[in-house]
Structures are given as C-alpha cells and as structure tokens.
Amino acid sequence: MGKSVLSRIVVVSNRVAEPKAGKSAGGLTVGVMGALKQQGGIWFGWGGTTCTGEAKDAELKRRGKITFATIELNETDFDAYYNGFSNGSLWPLAHYLLGFFSYDRSQYEAWRRVNTTFARKLLPLLEPDDLIWVHDYHLFPLAEELRRAGVTNPIGFFLHVPFPGIAVLQALPPWRQILQSLCMYDVIGFQTEQDREDFLECLRFAGLGGDRRGNDSGRIEAIQRRLTVDVFPIGIDVDECAQQAQESARLASVQRLERALMGRPLIMGVDRLDYSKGLPDRFRAFDQLLSDYPSSRGQLVYMQIAPPTRAGVRAYQDIREELEQLTGNINGRFAEPEWVPIRYLNRGFARPTLMGFLRLARIGFVTPLRDGMNLVAKEYVAAQDPADPGVLVLSQLAGAARELTSAVMVNPYDGRGVAEGLQTAASMAREERVERHTDMLAVLRKNDINVWRQRFVEALENSRQATGAGARESAYGDR
Numbered sequence: 001m002g003k004s005v006l007s008r009i010v011v012v013s014n015r016v017a018e019p020k021a022g023k024s025a026g027g028l029t030v031g032v033m034g035a036l037k038q039q040g041g042i043w044f045g046w047g048g049t050t051c052t053g054e055a056k057d058a059e060l061k062r063r064g065k066i067t068f069a070t071i072e073l074n075e076t077d078f079d080a081y082y083n084g085f086s087n088g089s090l091w092p093l094a095h096y097l098l099g100f101f102s103y104d105r106s107q108y109e110a111w112r113r114v115n116t117t118f119a120r121k122l123l124p125l126l127e128p129d130d131l132i133w134v135h136d137y138h139l140f141p142l143a144e145e146l147r148r149a150g151v152t153n154p155i156g157f158f159l160h161v162p163f164p165g166i167a168v169l170q171a172l173p174p175w176r177q178i179l180q181s182l183c184m185y186d187v188i189g190f191q192t193e194q195d196r197e198d199f200l201e202c203l204r205f206a207g208l209g210g211d212r213r214g215n216d217s218g219r220i221e222a223i224q225r226r227l228t229v230d231v232f233p234i235g236i237d238v239d240e241c242a243q244q245a246q247e248s249a250r251l252a253s254v255q256r257l258e259r260a261l262m263g264r265p266l267i268m269g270v271d272r273l274d275y276s277k278g279l280p281d282r283f284r285a286f287d288q289l290l291s292d293y294p295s296s297r298g299q300l301v302y303m304q305i306a307p308p309t310r311a312g313v314r315a316y317q318d319i320r321e322e323l324e325q326l327t328g329n330i331n332g333r334f335a336e337p338e339w340v341p342i343r344y345l346n347r348g349f350a351r352p353t354l355m356g357f358l359r360l361a362r363i364g365f366v367t368p369l370r371d372g373m374n375l376v377a378k379e380y381v382a383a384q385d386p387a388d389p390g391v392l393v394l395s396q397l398a399g400a401a402r403e404l405t406s407a408v409m410v411n412p413y414d415g416r417g418v419a420e421g422l423q424t425a426a427s428m429a430r431e432e433r434v435e436r437h438t439d440m441l442a443v444l445r446k447n448d449i450n451v452w453r454q455r456f457v458e459a460l461e462n463s464r465q466a467t468g469a470g471a472r473e474s475a476y477g478d479r
C-alpha cells in the first residue's frame with residue numbers, strides 16, 4: 001500500500017490571530033486555531049495593521065506546525081472593506097438586523113479590491129496539492145479572484161455566521177454577484193441546515209441552479225459547476241476546555257472571584273460587545289428577574305464579560321454607551337451595601353481563566369438575537385463539573401440551539417420569558433441539571449473541533465477527485 005500523504009491546508013481569513021497570551025475573542029480564531037494545531041498548515045490573512053499605498057508581500061512566521069502568513073492592507077480600503085461593507089452591510093444582513101444595515105457602493109468596490117489583494121498576495125504561497133479553506137463573509141469573492149488568477153486547487157468556504165433568507169438578502173444591491181462568487185468554491189459549509197436551505201433557496205430564486213445531483217444530498221450544480229454544499233456545525237476542543245476548567249481552581253483570579261461571590265450563585269455571559277449578542281435585552285431581562293422574583297435580590301450575581309470589538313463602526317460605539325447606562329441604572333436601583341447585581345467587564349481574559357469563571361457559574365447566559373453558532377454556549381457546557389453542573393440558558397436563535405437541545409431555551413426578545421428561564425435554571429434540582437448536562441456533553445463530544453476539521457477537509461479532498469483539473473475550465477466558462 002502506498003504511503004498516504006496529507007495535503008497541506010491553507011486557511012484564509014480576514015484576521016489572522018497569532019495567539020498572544022492565550023487571549024482571543026471571536027469564534028473563528030478559536031475554531032481555526034483548534035483545527036490547525038492538529039494538522040498544521042498555513043494561516044493567511046490580515047495581520048492587524050494598515051499601510052498607505054500598496055501592501056507588501058506576506059510576512060511569514062512559523063510557530064510549531066503552523067505558518068502564520070500576514071499582510072497589511074491599504075488604510076483607506078481597509079475602512080471601507082472592514083468597517084463598511086463587511087461589518088456595516090454583510091454582518092447585520094446575515095444576522096437579520098436590518099435596522100443596523102447600510103450600503104454604499106464605494107465600500108462594496110473597496111471590499112472587492114481587498115479580495116483581489118488577498119488573492120494576489122496568497123498566490124505565491126500556493127503549491128499544486130494545497131487545499132484552500134477560506135473563512136467568513138469578508139472573503140465571499142476570494143475563490144472567484146483565485147480562479148481568475150488560474151488557481152485550480154480545491155477551494156472551500158466556511159461561513160461562521162448565518163446565511164440570510166432570500167427576502168433579507170435582496171436588500172443588498174449586489175446580492176446576485178455575491179451568490180455567483182460563492183459558486184466558484186468547490187465546497188461551501190454552513191453552521192446549520194437552515195443556513196444551507198436558505199442558501200440553496202437563494203440560488204434557485206436567482207436562477208443560478210442549486211438543484212441536487214444524484215443521491216448525495218450535498219452535491220449540487222450551479223452556474224455549470226458542481227459543488228458540495230453541506231452543514232458542518234463548528235465544535236470545540238471539549239477535553240481542553242474541561243481540563244482548563246478543572247485545573248482553574250488554582251488560579252488566583254478564579255479564587256478571588258469565588259471568594260467575592262461569598263456563596264451567591266453566579267450568572268455569566270461572555271460575548272464580544274456586538275449588537276447581535278442581544279446584550280441590552282439580556283440586561284433588561286435580568287432587571288425583569290430582579291423585579292419579578294424578589295428572592296433573587298441580594299442573591300444572584302450577573303457577571304457579563306464583553307470585550308469591545310469593531311470600534312470603528314458607529315453601532316458598536318452606541319451599544320457600549322447603552323450598556324453602560326443600563327448597568328448604572330440596574331445597579332443603582334437594586335444594589336445593597338453588600339451586593340451589586342451586575343458586574344460588567346470590558347476586557348479579554350486568558351482562556352484558562354475564562355474556563356475557570358465559566359465553571360464557577362451556576363447559569364451560562366447566552367441570548368444572542370441571532371448567531372451562526374455561539375461557541376461560548378458550548379464552552380460553558382464543557383467547563384462544568386459533571387457531578388454538579390450549572391444550567392445553560394440559551395437563545396433559540398443561536399445555531400448552537402440546534403445541537404444543545406437540553407438547554408433551557410428562551411426567545412431573547414421576550415424579556416419576561418428570559419427572566420422565567422433564569423428562574424427555572426436558578427431553582428433546578430441537581431438531578432435534572434446532571435441529566436441535561438450529560439445529554440449536551442455527549443453532543444459536544446460527538447461533534448468536536450476535530451470532527452469539524454476532518455469532515456470539511458475530507459469534503460475538499462473529495463471535491464478534488466470529483467472536479468479534477470476541470471476546475472479551471474469551468475471557473476472561466478461562465479464569465
């Protein structure tokens with residue numbers, strides 16, 4: 001039998017986060033690091049700085065099995081590409097939050113230009129056998145740019161955020177071009193079945209194809225190309241989270257928090273400071289709990305960790321102000337000399353500390369208005385003591401709700417309902433907590449971060465066999 005050789009994986013994402021002091025906020029970073037540390041490969045993307053004029057070639061740094069390849073981006077284009085089209089147009093659209101949506105054609109053009117830059121700078125690093133794995137909405141048109149440059153390697157795309165239904169997608173003037181660009185990938189992966197169905201429906205509506213080929217439900221045809229469109233719910237490194245959480249009792253920061261709680265039950269939220277995470281509604285629901293259930297006053301402590309993110313976008317500045325006001329208002333009305341209801345922290349923590357905090361929490365409070373997956377929900381479950389676990393209160397609008405069906409499910413827009421969910425969780429007997437936790441842990445183990453990587457990479461490998469060298473021909477055929 002011949003020696004089997006693993007193809008090199010080239011991951012491409014907007015931001016490349018070389019781990020610094022273990023602090024990282026964002027599901028993509030955590031997921032990609034988790035996946036690459038097993039198999040190794042290249043991680044290519046923006047390194048976090050801008051330049052004037054043309055970007056230089058990628059700077060390479062090898063750390064163990066991973067080579068980090070980073071580029072700078074032109075500062076004017078960057079603002080329009082990242083703050084503008086990616087996070088002012090695509091992000092709110094993907095999260096069905098059209099009140100935050102805006103569109104400016106020049107930002108769209110800058111977004112396309114940045115994708116061309118990504119392709120140009122990536123090209124010299126590619127080898128014929130590489131599998132290229134592109135991540136998230138910033139880079140929808142990257143395969144199209146790479147194909148135009150003659151790349152025939154298998155190229156896959158994974159979307160970390162939801163894919164909007166056609167009625168919402170149509171608010172975006174270049175919606176059809178974006179669908180066409182996506183068809184230049186060989187594999188497209190979504191977090192949930194709903195996202196996949198919405199994407200296929202969009203293709204059919206646009207008359208671009210989207211019908212199944214043969215018996216394999218994942219294989220479709222669109223603009224005369226064959227592609228795999230499937231569901232790959234992102235997972236976590238369950239053992240690593242559990243171990244960090246278990247060992248965290250010796251960390252001074254975790255011990256300090258435990259002492260400060262003085263035996264009071266902790267409700268905990270961890271989210272980037274993003275309007276899609278539903279934080280103002282969440283704070284109001286906690287307010288509702290204190291109002292509706294007087295026995296919770298002086299008892300429950302809600303700690304919300306929310307590191308600032310995308311500060312260049314106005315809506316993110318506004319939400320920060322709104323939360324500061326809400327915290328002051330709730331604490332001002334309910335606090336006692338010896339008890340403050342909300343602890344609100346705008347900063348990042350090292351992962352072991354975060355896992356230790358999550359283990360201390362009696363309730364994991366995860367109520368996004370819409371979320372592709374939400375890894376914090378999964379991390380909370382993995383961090384619990386299986387013999388005496390806490391309860392996850394989870395938004396039914398997070399992708400994680402499709403898997404973590406034993407959570408206490410709430411609608412994040414229904415303040416009274418969320419308060420009831422918190423009360424149910426706070427008073428839940430140990431037997432029921434253990435039962436729910438056991439169910440959810442089994443789901444996490446079955447579909448962990450390695451399964452996610454293996455399934456996606458396998459789909460990409462299979463697409464090499466299915467499309468072969470024809471990829472080049474078909475990519476240009478329709479242009």
Ligand code: ADP
Pocket residue numbers: 023024025026027028030270271272305306307347348349350351354373374375376377379
């Ligand atoms: P998103 O990708 O929208 O940020 P997720 O919940 O899927 O949402 O992923 C967030 C990831 O970032 C999780 O792994 C979480 O532990 C991590 N994270 C969030 N906030 C912090 C923080 N303050 N310090 C360290 N890690 C954080």
Ligand code: F6P
Pocket residue numbers: 015025026027028029136160161272309310372
């Ligand atoms: O999937 C959510 C996402 O957009 C990821 O791309 C990234 O992990 C996270 O949010 C953080 O976003 P940003 O890189 O804009 O800070």
